[in-house]
Amino acid sequence: EEEKKKLLLTLKGKENITLDGQKILLYANIGNIKDLAAVMQNDAGGIGLFRSEFIYLEQDHYPTEEEQFRIYKQAAETMAGKRVIIRTLDIGADKQCDYFEMEKEENPALGCRAIRICLTRPEIFKTQLRALFRASAYGKIAIMYPMITSVGEVRQIKAIVEEVKASLAEQGIEYGNPEQGIMIETPAAAIISDELAKEVDFFSIGTNDLSQYTLAIDRQNTKLDPFFDPHHPAILRMIQMVVENAHKAGIWAGICGELGADQELTKEFLAMGVDELSVSPGSILPLRKIILETNVAEYKAGKKC
Amino acid sequence: EEEKKKLLLTLKGKENITLDGQKILLYANIGNIKDLAAVMQNDAGGIGLFRSEFIYLEQDHYPTEEEQFRIYKQAAETMAGKRVIIRTLDIGADKQCDYFEMEKEENPALGCRAIRICLTRPEIFKTQLRALFRASAYGKIAIMYPMITSVGEVRQIKAIVEEVKASLAEQGIEYGNPEQGIMIETPAAAIISDELAKEVDFFSIGTNDLSQYTLAIDRQNTKLDPFFDPHHPAILRMIQMVVENAHKAGIWAGICGELGADQELTKEFLAMGVDELSVSPGSILPLRKIILETNVAEYKAGKKC
Ligand SMILES: [Mg+2]
Ligand SMILES: [Mg+2]
Numbered sequence: 001e002e003e004k005k006k007l008l009l010t011l012k013g014k015e016n017i018t019l020d021g022q023k024i025l026l027y028a029n030i031g032n033i034k035d036l037a038a039v040m041q042n043d044a045g046g047i048g049l050f051r052s053e054f055i056y057l058e059q060d061h062y063p064t065e066e067e068q069f070r071i072y073k074q075a076a077e078t079m080a081g082k083r084v085i086i087r088t089l090d091i092g093a094d095k096q097c098d099y100f101e102m103e104k105e106e107n108p109a110l111g112c113r114a115i116r117i118c119l120t121r122p123e124i125f126k127t128q129l130r131a132l133f134r135a136s137a138y139g140k141i142a143i144m145y146p147m148i149t150s151v152g153e154v155r156q157i158k159a160i161v162e163e164v165k166a167s168l169a170e171q172g173i174e175y176g177n178p179e180q181g182i183m184i185e186t187p188a189a190a191i192i193s194d195e196l197a198k199e200v201d202f203f204s205i206g207t208n209d210l211s212q213y214t215l216a217i218d219r220q221n222t223k224l225d226p227f228f229d230p231h232h233p234a235i236l237r238m239i240q241m242v243v244e245n246a247h248k249a250g251i252w253a254g255i256c257g258e259l260g261a262d263q264e265l266t267k268e269f270l271a272m273g274v275d276e277l278s279v280s281p282g283s284i285l286p287l288r289k290i291i292l293e294t295n296v297a298e299y300k301a302g303k304k305c
Numbered sequence: 306e307e308e309k310k311k312l313l314l315t316l317k318g319k320e321n322i323t324l325d326g327q328k329i330l331l332y333a334n335i336g337n338i339k340d341l342a343a344v345m346q347n348d349a350g351g352i353g354l355f356r357s358e359f360i361y362l363e364q365d366h367y368p369t370e371e372e373q374f375r376i377y378k379q380a381a382e383t384m385a386g387k388r389v390i391i392r393t394l395d396i397g398a399d400k401q402c403d404y405f406e407m408e409k410e411e412n413p414a415l416g417c418r419a420i421r422i423c424l425t426r427p428e429i430f431k432t433q434l435r436a437l438f439r440a441s442a443y444g445k446i447a448i449m450y451p452m453i454t455s456v457g458e459v460r461q462i463k464a465i466v467e468e469v470k471a472s473l474a475e476q477g478i479e480y481g482n483p484e485q486g487i488m489i490e491t492p493a494a495a496i497i498s499d500e501l502a503k504e505v506d507f508f509s510i511g512t513n514d515l516s517q518y519t520l521a522i523d524r525q526n527t528k529l530d531p532f533f534d535p536h537h538p539a540i541l542r543m544i545q546m547v548v549e550n551a552h553k554a555g556i557w558a559g560i561c562g563e564l565g566a567d568q569e570l571t572k573e574f575l576a577m578g579v580d581e582l583s584v585s586p587g588s589i590l591p592l593r594k595i596i597l598e599t600n601v602a603e604y605k606a607g608k609k610c
Binding site: 103105106107108111112116120147149150152153186187188189191192195209212213215216217218220221223224226227229232233234235237238 | 454500526
């Protein structure tokens with residue numbers, strides 16, 4: 001174990017590049033600002049998923065614009081020019097926040113959650129967007145919207161973003177120009193990813209929710225384990241489709257769900273042309289090791305036999 | 306209203322054929338044996354969805370093989386050679402049956418329901434299959450399995466069916482040879498419908514559940530109506546894909562969800578090559594009217610302009 005750790009440390013500072021020269025980004029998922037240290041220690045190329053909901057879940061009131069701004073700015077500055085992808089509020093389902101006073105739902109995973117809350121209660125959304133746009137002046141922040149199902153939703157978001165920018169400009173408040181992407185975590189989004197790709201700067205595939213909906217299986221319901229196949233061909237086909245549609249539109253596509261760290265699939269993801277894997281900080285160096293030992297062309301040829 | 310009814314009655318006995326000669330089957334959905342009268346009155350070509358769960362929900366004990374056999378036999382005999390597609394037990398989610406003593410689930414729609422209950426408790430499943438195979442000797446019964454997500458599940462079902470047939474044969478009990486199909490109502494099933502088509506005799510697309518999972522929206526949660534688009538392009542693309550995959554494998558594909566009766570989509574379904582629409586009895590003649598007035602080639606040409 002000690003030895004393994006040492007071996008991994010020798011990988012720090014190296015590029016994520018295969019034997020035949022294919023590069024991939026290895027980013028980190030974080031659920032708290034305190035995780036930034038682990039991100040740096042494990043040599044992440046950036047933050048691929050900053051779960052902003054912790055800011056809401058740790059408090060007993062709606063976080064103010066200033067509270068949020070300080071946290072996003074700190075992340076941007078700490079990462080010093082590296083990309084920091086911040087996901088907007090993703091509560092609902094198994095993550096509940098009392099002061100939102102949400103009604104109880106029969107099927108919370110198929111309920112009012114994430115972007116649906118933000119579009120239903122735009123004042124909460126605008127506060128977060130103001131903080132994000134302001135913090136973007138201090139580093140390479142990207143904004144990511146969760147639980148998208150349609151082009152219409154993306155256009156609604158864009159309209160709200162324009163309002164927020166106009167209001168910041170009018171008030172003479174400095175703001176940046178972050179990339180804006182969406183999570184692909186509903187089957188609908190995967191299937192119309194060709195249309196969605198024309199609207200955004202990047203995709204990040206959320207394999208946990210995508211698998212849950214595609215297989216119609218609550219991931220938290222262990223009774224259904226016999227029916228749950230994390231490598232189900234429908235999931236892998238959707239990932240492939242999303243990556244292809246992204247590339248056709250000239251944008252990049254990553255994976256930020258658990259599947260991204262699944263070492264049995266790393267070669268497969270390289271073969272699919274996935275541009276980024278965002279994983280827990282501790283998974284970065286083990287994945288780099290696999291990538292450095294992979295020949296993608298050989299892997300593809302082997303699959304055809 | 307009176308006049309409209311009379312007009313529709315003139316359509317009885319007519320074929321479901323478009324102006325340019327394309328035929329489609331119009332079948333009826335029924336939720337009780339008492340609905341058979343309405344099926345005949347409305348000139349259905351068959352029963353496309355016989356919801357067998359009513360037999361379970363109306364009682365306070367597990368229905369016996371004999372109780373079920375009598376009901377399936379009656380349906381088969383009443384329909385006199387017309388196809389009667391009986392869906393195996395589809396409880397769970399919003400349809401609960403106390404004596405099954407199912408545990409409460411956080412997200413019942415993503416829970417232990419339908420075929421998952423049958424595969425987890427094969428004795429219940431076998432009782433129903435015995436009744437269905439026996440009744441198949443008395444008419445054109447077809448069996449349809451709900452909530453399929455994988456080829457593995459279909460193979461499990463086939464193994465159980467073989468056991469049931471062997472046991473009937475051994476006991477010298479007469480049984481028929483029903484067609485066996487599956488519902489396509491999970492995104493997973495739609496996406497691997499090319500693989501599934503090799504395993505079964507037909508597909509019936511359950512658009513209610515398929516939409517619910519594809520859009521990650523509980524259909525019963527009216528708060529989400531602003532986010533629910535019944536004509537979402539992802540749903541229509543999946544239907545198209547399923548029909549194409551069915552035809553490539555030489556099997557037929559129908560629709561038995563609410564969308565099947567959506568008159569705004571009838572021409573579209575004809576253009577897609579859908580082979581069957583199964584709807585509530587009262588929707589059959591209105592759909593026949595549209596079909597008789599449609600020129601599919603013209604409709605397709607019009608779309609391209
Ligand atoms: Mg998610
Ligand atoms: Mg269903």
